[in-house]
Amino acid sequence: NSINFSDRILRIEIVADEEKEDVPWMLGNRTVLRVKSLFVTSAILAAKSPFFYKLFTNGMQESGQRQATLQILQSEEASLMDLLCYIYGRNLSSTTSDEIVKVLIIADKFGVASCIRHCSELLCNF
Amino acid sequence: MSGMQKKKTSKIEPFKQRVENDPNYSEKAWKVLEHAIHEIYNHNASGLSFEELYRNAYHMVLHKFGEKLYGGLVSTLTFHLLKIAKSIEAAQGPFFLEEINRKWDEHNKALQMIRDILMYMDRTYVPSAGKTTVYELGLNLWRDIIIHSSKIQIRLLDTLLDLIHRERTCEVINRGLMRNVIKMLSDLGSSVYQEDFEKQFLNASSNFYAGESQEFIESCDCGEYLKRAERRLNEEVERVSHYLNPSTEKRITKVVEKEMIENHMQRLVHMENSGLVIMLINDKFEDLRRIYNLFCRVPSGLTSIADVMISYLRQTGKKLVTDPDKLKDPVEFVQLLLDERDKHDEIITQAFNNDKTFQNALNSSFEYFINLNSRSPEFISLFIDDKLRKGLKGVSEEDVENVLDKVMMLFRYLQEKDVFEKYYKQHLAKRLLSGKTVSEDAERSLIVKLKTECGYQFTSKLEGMFTDMKTSEDTMQGFYASQFGDVGDGPVLSVHVLTTGSWPTQPTTACNLPTEILCVCEKFRAYYLGTHTGRRLSWQTSMGTADLKATFGNGHKHELNVSTYQMCVLMLFNTSERLTYREIEQATEITPADLKRCLQSLACVRGKNVLRKDPMSRDIAEYDTFYFNDRFSSKFFKVKIGTVAAQRESEPEKQETRQKVEEDRKPQIEAAIVRIMKSRRVLDHNNIVTEVTKQLQSRFLSNPAVIKKRIESLIEREFLERDKTDRKLYRYLA
Numbered sequence: 001n002s003i004n005f006s007d008r009i010l011r012i013e014i015v016a017d018e019e020k021e022d023v024p025w026m027l028g029n030r031t032v033l034r035v036k037s038l039f040v041t042s043a044i045l046a047a048k049s050p051f052f053y054k055l056f057t058n059g060m061q062e063s064g065q066r067q068a069t070l071q072i073l074q075s076e077e078a079s080l081m082d083l084l085c086y087i088y089g090r091n092l093s094s095t096t097s098d099e100i101v102k103v104l105i106i107a108d109k110f111g112v113a114s115c116i117r118h119c120s121e122l123l124c125n126f
Numbered sequence: 127m128s129g130m131q132k133k134k135t136s137k138i139e140p141f142k143q144r145v146e147n148d149p150n151y152s153e154k155a156w157k158v159l160e161h162a163i164h165e166i167y168n169h170n171a172s173g174l175s176f177e178e179l180y181r182n183a184y185h186m187v188l189h190k191f192g193e194k195l196y197g198g199l200v201s202t203l204t205f206h207l208l209k210i211a212k213s214i215e216a217a218q219g220p221f222f223l224e225e226i227n228r229k230w231d232e233h234n235k236a237l238q239m240i241r242d243i244l245m246y247m248d249r250t251y252v253p254s255a256g257k258t259t260v261y262e263l264g265l266n267l268w269r270d271i272i273i274h275s276s277k278i279q280i281r282l283l284d285t286l287l288d289l290i291h292r293e294r295t296c297e298v299i300n301r302g303l304m305r306n307v308i309k310m311l312s313d314l315g316s317s318v319y320q321e322d323f324e325k326q327f328l329n330a331s332s333n334f335y336a337g338e339s340q341e342f343i344e345s346c347d348c349g350e351y352l353k354r355a356e357r358r359l360n361e362e363v364e365r366v367s368h369y370l371n372p373s374t375e376k377r378i379t380k381v382v383e384k385e386m387i388e389n390h391m392q393r394l395v396h397m398e399n400s401g402l403v404i405m406l407i408n409d410k411f412e413d414l415r416r417i418y419n420l421f422c423r424v425p426s427g428l429t430s431i432a433d434v435m436i437s438y439l440r441q442t443g444k445k446l447v448t449d450p451d452k453l454k455d456p457v458e459f460v461q462l463l464l465d466e467r468d469k470h471d472e473i474i475t476q477a478f479n480n481d482k483t484f485q486n487a488l489n490s491s492f493e494y495f496i497n498l499n500s501r502s503p504e505f506i507s508l509f510i511d512d513k514l515r516k517g518l519k520g521v522s523e524e525d526v527e528n529v530l531d532k533v534m535m536l537f538r539y540l541q542e543k544d545v546f547e548k549y550y551k552q553h554l555a556k557r558l559l560s561g562k563t564v565s566e567d568a569e570r571s572l573i574v575k576l577k578t579e580c581g582y583q584f585t586s587k588l589e590g591m592f593t594d595m596k597t598s599e600d601t602m603q604g605f606y607a608s609q610f611g612d613v614g615d616g617p618v619l620s621v622h623v624l625t626t627g628s629w630p631t632q633p634t635t636a637c638n639l640p641t642e643i644l645c646v647c648e649k650f651r652a653y654y655l656g657t658h659t660g661r662r663l664s665w666q667t668s669m670g671t672a673d674l675k676a677t678f679g680n681g682h683k684h685e686l687n688v689s690t691y692q693m694c695v696l697m698l699f700n701t702s703e704r705l706t707y708r709e710i711e712q713a714t715e716i717t718p719a720d721l722k723r724c725l726q727s728l729a730c731v732r733g734k735n736v737l738r739k740d741p742m743s744r745d746i747a748e749y750d751t752f753y754f755n756d757r758f759s760s761k762f763f764k765v766k767i768g769t770v771a772a773q774r775e776s777e778p779e780k781q782e783t784r785q786k787v788e789e790d791r792k793p794q795i796e797a798a799i800v801r802i803m804k805s806r807r808v809l810d811h812n813n814i815v816t817e818v819t820k821q822l823q824s825r826f827l828s829n830p831a832v833i834k835k836r837i838e839s840l841i842e843r844e845f846l847e848r849d850k851t852d853r854k855l856y857r858y859l860a
Contacts, residue, residue, distance in 0.1 A: 051180060054242040060176040070177055109184055111249060 007043075008056070009067045012036040014074050033074060038084070048087045051110040079106045086115050097126050152191040155182040156198050162243065163202050166236045179243040192251035199244065203264060207233075207271040215277045223285055226278075227306045230268070237264035269314045273322065282307075286323060287330050293365070294334065305369035312371050324374055328381050331362075335385035343390055347400030349413040355386040356416055379423075388424040395434050402431060403438045406473065414477035422481075432487040439470065439488065443495030447502065456501075460509035464532050467492060493539040497827075501780070503546035506536055511553040514568055526568050534575050541827040543580060544794075545787050547588075552630045554588060558595055559622060559669050580824050590628035598622040605653050619646040623654070624666070637667045637690075637716045640697040667691065668720065676736065679756035686736065687766040691716050691724040696736070699754045706751050722746045727767055734760075734767050791826060795836045798822055800845060803858035810854045811837075 014033050045052035055062050062068040072080055079102040082094050086103075094100050100119050107115035162179050165171060186195045210229045217225035241248065241260040248259050258266065272278060286307065289299045311319040335358070342351050359382050366375040387394075394417075395402045405413045421427030446452060446466070452459050467488070474484045496502045510533055540546055554569075570592070577585040602620055639647065651663055670690035674697075677683050688696065694714045698705055705713075711721055725746050729739040738753040739746075798821045802814060809817075814837065815830050822828050837856065840846045849855035 050245060054245065055176050055180075058176060058239055058242045060171050060174045060179075060239070062176050064172065068177065069175075071181065109246070111245065 007066075008040050010038040010040045011067050011069045012038065012077075012080070013069060013071045014077050015071060036077075040084075045087060048114060049110045049112045076102070076106060079103045083107055083110070083112065083115060086118070087112065092118070092122070097123060152186055152189070152194060155186050155191075156194060158182050159186075159195070159243070160198060160202055163199070163206075163236075163240060166239050167206050167232075169232075171236075171239055176243065180246065183244050184246045187247045187251050192247060192255065195244070195247060196251065196255070196257060199240070199260065200263065200267070203240075203267050204271065206236075207267055211272050211275050211278065214272065215275075222281065223289075223303055223307055226272075226282065227303055227310070229272075230306075230310050233264065233268055237261055240264070265314055269318055273311075273314065273318065279322065283322065283326055287327060290327065290365070291330070291334065294361070301368050308369055308371070316371075316373075319371055324371070324377070327370075327374070328377055331378060332381050332385055335382055336389070339386045339390055342386075343393060348394050348397040348402070349400055349405070349410065349416075351390075351394060352413065352416045352420055355382070355420060358382055358386060359420075383420075383423045387420050387427065391421070391424070391427060391430050395430055402434045406435065406438060406470070409469070409473070411473065411476045414473055418478045418481070428481065428483050432483050435470075435484065436487045436491050439491035440494055442466070443491060444498055447495050447499040453499075453501070456505035456508040457512045459505050460533070460536065463492075463496070463536055467532070467535060489539070492536070493541070496536065496539045497541045500542075500545075500784075503540050503542050504549045504780075504783075506533060506540070507546055507549035507553050509533060510550070510572065511557065514557060514565070514572075523567070526565070527571065530568065530572050530575060534572075534579065537576075538579065542787070543584070543824065544790065544826045545783075547584060547825075548630070548783060548787055548790075551588065551591075554591060555630050555669070558591060560671055584825070587628045590625055594624050594628065595622065598624075601654065604657070605650055608653055609649070617642050617646060619643070619650060621650055621654075623663070637694060637714050639665075639667065639690075640694060642697075643693075667694075678736075678758045682759055683763070684758075684760060685764045687764060688728075689724065691720055692728055692767060695721075695724060695728065699737070704751060704753050707746065707748050710752070725750075725752065728752075729755075731767070734765060736765075736767070788832075791828070791832070792836060794822065794825070795828055795833055796840060799833070799836060799840060800858075803846060803856065807858050808849070808855055810852075811856070812854075814856065 013035050042052070042056045046056055047053075055068055057063055070080075079094070079099070082092050082099075082103050083106050086092055086107075092100070092103060094103050100122050104116060104119040104123070107119060159179060159182055162174050165174055183195065186192065210233065214222070214225050214229060237260070241264075244260050251257075252259050257263070273282065286304070289304060293299045308319070308323065311323050338358075339355070342354055346354065359379060362378045362382055363375060366372065366378060370378075402414075402417065404410075405417070417431065418428070421431055443466070446459075446462060452462060470488050474480060474488060478484045499505075510530075513529060513533075537543070537546065557569075573585050573588055573592075576588070598621065601623060605621075647665065654663060655661065667690045672688055672690055672693035674686040674688060674693060675683065676686055676696070686696070691714070694716065695710055698710060698713055707721075707725070710725070711718070714721070716724070725737070725739075727734070729735055729737040729746075729752060730744055736755050736758050738755040740751045740753065743750075795818060798818045799814060802817045802821070803809060811834075815833050818833050819828050819830075837846065841848065841856075844859055846856045847859055849857055
């Protein structure tokens with residue numbers, strides 16, 4: 001997450017989890033709780049995740065900008081950070097099976113095959 | 127593990143339930159995506175947020191709206207493609223292809239973006255629902271809506287074929303565009319390329335080349351035609367490399383080969399004034415190479431060349447060996463054969479890639495026509511004789527080997543190798559005895575070659591002749607050493623002791639030797655029989671030579687090199703000036719034929735007439751009279767008086783040799799029969815004949831009738847018997 005080695009800023013908008021009558025995945029008009037900015041290296045993310053690869057290259061809005069925005073639920077925040085750590089080559093900090101399942105879901109969302117495999121192995125060992 | 131999975135599902139299940147109750151939201155999400163797809167087709171993709179679209183698609187799939195998403199995609203794509211089809215159909219003339227190409231390009235780019243935002247669906251929903259992936263779906267829709275549209279399909283094909291036709295007729299076309307469009311067809315699947323394009327392309331090419339080849343063959347000679355065919359082939363290969371699928375190369379070249387070569391093969395080869403035969407005659411290496419390269423591409427192409435070549439070789443060869451003009455000079459004749467072989471050998475190595483088919487054709491043709499002339503063995507031997515006598519002087523050792531190797535090639539073609547052996551023996555004997563052989567190395571090397579070709583048996587007698595020459599030298603040294611210089615002024619005798627059997631047998635025609643000679647001969651006989659008891663010596667006067675010192679009028683002195691017979695005759699003139707034919711015949715007892723020949727060479731050859739004849743006619747008659755020619759003169763001190771010897775055999779001699787050869791074959795055939803029967807015990811007639819023929823092949827071609835006679839003779843002599851029940855079976859009697 002160092003500025004020095006990064007070429008992009010990943011802006012993560014964290015929105016509140018569902019309100020009763022709301023549908024959780026229609027996030028567009030939800031209030032943004034807070035914003036987190038991370039300095040990332042696009043090459044590393046793109047290498048591990050086809051989502052990020054396309055995000056940075058496929059010619060839509062984000063490809064041309066230094067800053068890309070991800071919108072996630074509050075409940076996903078911890079898992080996403082853990083996934084990013086994993087992509088950068090560190091171990092997962094999640095230890096409980098619940099936590100790991102969450103990471104697994106996020107990894108599946110972004111297609112991080114190595115992390116999916118890793119999580120599955122961890123879960124098998126419980 | 128199972129416990130854990132429960133956890134996982136228990137976590138997700140409530141998640142789902144919450145979602146399912148509101149289809150409106152999925153509808154909203156789809157609207158967002160649908161709008162995005164429209165925007166992508168309208169080139170407004172850069173304004174879209176990839177993250178948002180991906181997220182929407184992700185959630186739709188995650189919450190079981192995959193089918194809705196996929197269905198929506200199909201209908202949206204279809205909508206756009208129908209629009210594209212309209213605009214392509216509207217394109218006029220030359221812009222048609224360009225429009226297709228441009229739209230295809232756009233469609234491809236759009237597809238890639240759509241694939242990207244629907245990546246999650248591609249990864250999860252598509253495989254589990256058994257659908258095709260987004261990209262493939264896009265291609266299939268393009269194929270069905272655009273390419274297979276009734277208004278486009280035929281027009282596209284016609285346009286492509288028309289362009290290719292124009293290029294064949296030397297127009298310049300936009301190859302880049304062609305490449306792109308054809309690449310599109312291949313990208314849509316190999317079946318599209320093959321069905322929609324390649325098949326028709328091959329058909330059209332086939333028609334085109336059928337017509338063109340017909341036109342060419344009417345208007346060009348063979349060489350020109352082949353040049354054009356080759357150029358066409360290269361063009362097609364080039365075309366494939368430029369803008370067709372590589373898999374087409376084999377097919378299109380096959381079409382060209384079939385239309386341009388295979389269908390006209392016979393006509394090309396037999397073309398008058400320019401076909402294969404003319405090429406062979408005129409050494410057209412380039413054309414021949416071309417015809418080889420082209421014809422080896424089509425089935426039975428090479429055999430058709432080889433067939434023509436064989437019949438041509440046989441014809442010319444037959445003409446050559448039966449042409450009485452050419453047969454006059456055996457040396458020339460064999461040289462012609464060698465030249466002919468060299469020429470075609472060169473053609474085969476230069477133009478025909480040294481192909482075995484043609485080597486065999488060449489060999490079989492030569493074998494065929496060389497054996498048409500029964501004198502070939504004699505002539506080949508004469509050729510070698512000529513080379514070894516004088517032809518090899520001043521020629522390097524390698525060249526000698528070369529010439530001999532080539533002659534051996536001809537020898538290999540001979541079926542009657544035993545006839546050759548017979549003649550070769552005679553010629554060798556003459557060479558050895560008259561000391562005329564140029565190089566003993568060359569002689570030996572030829573013997574070695576014959577030995578490797580035909581085995582030890584074939585050459586053992588020839589080698590025996592060389593040994594005899596060597597031992598004779600030693601014997602003569604021994605003889606003169608034993609005489610203690612006792613010989614005095616008497617003539618110097620040199621004797622070659624020849625083993626009977628190794629040398630060609632000549633009927634011993636006794637002749638009366640002059641007394642001076644007779645005396646030395648007797649001394650030698652005594653010496654020889656003294657050292658080798660139990661042997662018999664007989665004098666072969668017909669093969670010897672003598673050097674005479676003669677003094678003519680005005681004191682002219684000459685040394686005359688003559689044969690033994692001539693010496694005998696000339697010695698008579700030491701005592702008398704004038705002798706009649708009768709007197710000479712009585713004194714020498716030489717047979718009339720030999721005597722006439724020897725007198726003719728002494729009296730009738732210009733410049734060498736040491737005798738004078740009365741009357742002065744060219745032939746020797748029985749009542750002629752001979753005088754010593756006192757006025758004989760010559761520029762040279764040494765005068766060699768050759769016998770008017772028949773170099774080639776005369777007709778009766780030839781018959782005689784043939785008879786001898788036939789006679790010699792009998793024991794060989796019998797030996798072969800006995801060898802075979804000894805190992806087989808029982809065998810039927812046909813098998814014996816084939817086996818015998820096979821065994822004797824290296825020496826001569828045996829005649830089945832002769833073999834039959836030999837078998838009968840063996841039965842008479844109780845070596846074999848016929849089977850009692852089956853008359854065709856023979857049984858060996860130990």
